[in-house]
Amino acid sequence: MLADRATAAVFCSYLTKMRPYAEAARASRLGLVIGKPTQKYQLPALPLRQSREIDGSGRTSVHLASWMCQTGWVASKKSKGQNMSQRSYDRAQHTRRQLIRRFGATAGVFVAAPLLFREAIAQVAFTDDPFQLGVASGEAAGNGFVIWTRLAPKPFDIGFGLPGQPIEVEWEVASDEGFRTIVRADKAIANPMMAHSVHVEVEGLSPSRPYWYRFRAGGAQSPAGRAKTTPLAGAPTPRAKFAVVGCQHYESGLYTAYRHVAAAEPDFVFCYGDYIYENGGTPASATTPPALANRRHLPGEIFSVDDYRRRYSQYKSDPDLKAAHAAAAWYPVWDDHETDNNWASEWDEKGTPPELFRSRKQAAFQAYYEHMPLRRSSLPNGASLQLYRRAPIGDLIDLNLLDTRQYRSNQPCNDQSAGCTDLDSAPHFLGDAQEAWLKQGLSASRARWNVLAQQVVMMDLDRDAGEGYRANVDSWAGYRTPRGRVLQHIADARIPNVVVLTGDEHVNYAGEVHLDSRKPGSNPVAVEFTSTSISSGGDGQDLSPNDQAVMGANASLKFVNRQRGFMLCNVTKDRWETSVHVLDKVSEPDGKISTRATLSVTSGSNRVTIG
Numbered sequence: 001m002l003a004d005r006a007t008a009a010v011f012c013s014y015l016t017k018m019r020p021y022a023e024a025a026r027a028s029r030l031g032l033v034i035g036k037p038t039q040k041y042q043l044p045a046l047p048l049r050q051s052r053e054i055d056g057s058g059r060t061s062v063h064l065a066s067w068m069c070q071t072g073w074v075a076s077k078k079s080k081g082q083n084m085s086q087r088s089y090d091r092a093q094h095t096r097r098q099l100i101r102r103f104g105a106t107a108g109v110f111v112a113a114p115l116l117f118r119e120a121i122a123q124v125a126f127t128d129d130p131f132q133l134g135v136a137s138g139e140a141a142g143n144g145f146v147i148w149t150r151l152a153p154k155p156f157d158i159g160f161g162l163p164g165q166p167i168e169v170e171w172e173v174a175s176d177e178g179f180r181t182i183v184r185a186d187k188a189i190a191n192p193m194m195a196h197s198v199h200v201e202v203e204g205l206s207p208s209r210p211y212w213y214r215f216r217a218g219g220a221q222s223p224a225g226r227a228k229t230t231p232l233a234g235a236p237t238p239r240a241k242f243a244v245v246g247c248q249h250y251e252s253g254l255y256t257a258y259r260h261v262a263a264a265e266p267d268f269v270f271c272y273g274d275y276i277y278e279n280g281g282t283p284a285s286a287t288t289p290p291a292l293a294n295r296r297h298l299p300g301e302i303f304s305v306d307d308y309r310r311r312y313s314q315y316k317s318d319p320d321l322k323a324a325h326a327a328a329a330w331y332p333v334w335d336d337h338e339t340d341n342n343w344a345s346e347w348d349e350k351g352t353p354p355e356l357f358r359s360r361k362q363a364a365f366q367a368y369y370e371h372m373p374l375r376r377s378s379l380p381n382g383a384s385l386q387l388y389r390r391a392p393i394g395d396l397i398d399l400n401l402l403d404t405r406q407y408r409s410n411q412p413c414n415d416q417s418a419g420c421t422d423l424d425s426a427p428h429f430l431g432d433a434q435e436a437w438l439k440q441g442l443s444a445s446r447a448r449w450n451v452l453a454q455q456v457v458m459m460d461l462d463r464d465a466g467e468g469y470r471a472n473v474d475s476w477a478g479y480r481t482p483r484g485r486v487l488q489h490i491a492d493a494r495i496p497n498v499v500v501l502t503g504d505e506h507v508n509y510a511g512e513v514h515l516d517s518r519k520p521g522s523n524p525v526a527v528e529f530t531s532t533s534i535s536s537g538g539d540g541q542d543l544s545p546n547d548q549a550v551m552g553a554n555a556s557l558k559f560v561n562r563q564r565g566f567m568l569c570n571v572t573k574d575r576w577e578t579s580v581h582v583l584d585k586v587s588e589p590d591g592k593i594s595t596r597a598t599l600s601v602t603s604g605s606n607r608v609t610i611g
């Protein structure tokens with residue numbers, strides 16, 4: 001906070017001077033022209049940049065800050081017992097609490113801004129490329145999207161090759177690939193507290209069209225990325241095309257599939273999670289394919305925020321992954337491995353006391369936010385991060401992006417699927433708030449297709465090819481009570497055309513979702529497509545010896561394949577088509593891609609057809 005009244009006075013007078021810039025920003029479609037910081041106080045453009053990100057105009061926080069100056073709050077922070085009466089101090093504190101209550105994180109962001117008044121923006125000139133981790137976009141909406149980058153000239157060094165100071169990053173968005181027509185441009189601050197990542201929420205764009213974006217910092221320019229805005233919610237939308245990706249264990253295989261995701265030019269990408277894996281490295285051995293010999297994790301499992309940052313650095317250095325990010329806006333959600341294998345709410349797989357596991361979650365969540373093109377609404381708050389959200393794609397699709405990790409009850413049977421019959425006792429999978437939000441959203445939806453874009457398989461598959469029944473207790477099948485509540489709601493409210501998109505198992509599955517697959521009703525409640533992994537599990541094979549038997553035991557399961565790749569969904573009003581793209585190898589460069597199957601659903605049927 002401001003250390004003394006003199007500094008506060010400068011802040012307030014600076015604010016007054018900057019008001020015209022805020023007015024200009026509102027008037028200008030090209031965004032804010034920022035005044036140079038004064039030498040004496042290093043007053044950067046941050047307050048106004050923050051202002052613009054708060055409400056897109058600058059008005060709220062300029063007014064807010066003016067009020068703070070007028071009420072004496074800014075000047076009062078260090079004044080208790082010195083320059084103010086106790087009553088004035090209490091009043092100022094009350095005002096501050098009111099502000100924070102009223103504006104929530106927004107007020108927090110702004111209130112934190114004066115910290116940087118004391119800290120110079122680093123003047124940097126890079127010798128190594130600071131954009132080695134690429135660029136990304138995400139959270140596409142009808143009027144814009146998030147653009148992301150992270151400065152890291154030395155992605156694996158302590159400090160990542162950067163000073164522990166904020167760095168100014170210019171960004172621009174163009175309506176053409178050649179950047180001849182710039183439609184938005186501004187500056188953002190890459191803060192060391194956020195691993196020098198930048199998340200800009202670009203607004204004011206037109207719906208249903210591509211844009212191109214890039215960044216500049218310290219004399220370096222990033223590669224360009226492409227992102228498409230969505231159709232406006234409810235707008236007539238004849239078709240959409242998107243990819244489903246995830247599970248990209250770095251040691252297990254090359255990311256060749258991502259090259260083909262980029263080439264497909266999808267409208268957007270849904271990532272179901274396992275973007276990184278947390279385990280320590282396995283040294284290359286005589287049996288390691290040469291192409292994977294240098295593709296090893298650092299030794300030891302990761303726990304600290306810098307560990308996680310370095311792991312993201314490693315994954316994001318991959319050129320094919322960078323190409324997929326640069327090609328389309330992503331909607332990412334996490335699964336378990338972004339934090340810890342099979343974690344559930346407060347519990348990890350090792351039985352660590354929750355109060356200790358919380359510190360690991362906090363580190364993992366912060367690094368996740370830093371490396372994903374998420375909105376400010378997903379900024380982590382300690383060991384908590386708001387990840388579930390909804391993305392409408394015109395009147396065609398409502399994409400319900402779910403978080404099945406953060407609020408679930410612990411797995412039954414101590415997460416041991418074999419022999420587990422305690423499948424009804426776990427009360428929560430989405431948690432009360434998310435479950436209510438999902439049901440309400442499904443009931444209110446007018447979209448043709450309602451998608452549950454999430455992590456783990458919802459079909460209650462029998463994994464035992466023999467007489468018995470074995471559930472995967474880490475999936476929805478281990479949580480029959482909350483699963484039943486969600487599916488019963490879909491059935492009772494007659495929610496049409498529910499499509500569940502899933503990852504986790506490193507297998508391509510397609511099938512039909514019943515309330516209880518052991519007693520299937522006449523009509524399935526939904527269909528499910530489980531997309532295979534990008535690399536996890538290695539080369540794979542079409543089918544394992546057990547698969548035919550498992551399919552025999554599960555009438556609702558229509559398709560299985562165990563190779564690496566991704567799914568591409570082509571959606572129209574009448575038909576949902578999922579093509580299954582697989583690679584012959586991920587252990588060698590340039591694996592051959594092919595379309596293993598095309599699976600389709602006719603609107604209103606809840607049945608999967610293989611064609």
Ligand SMILES: [Fe+2]
Pocket residue numbers: 247248274337504505506533536
């Ligand atoms: Fe995985």
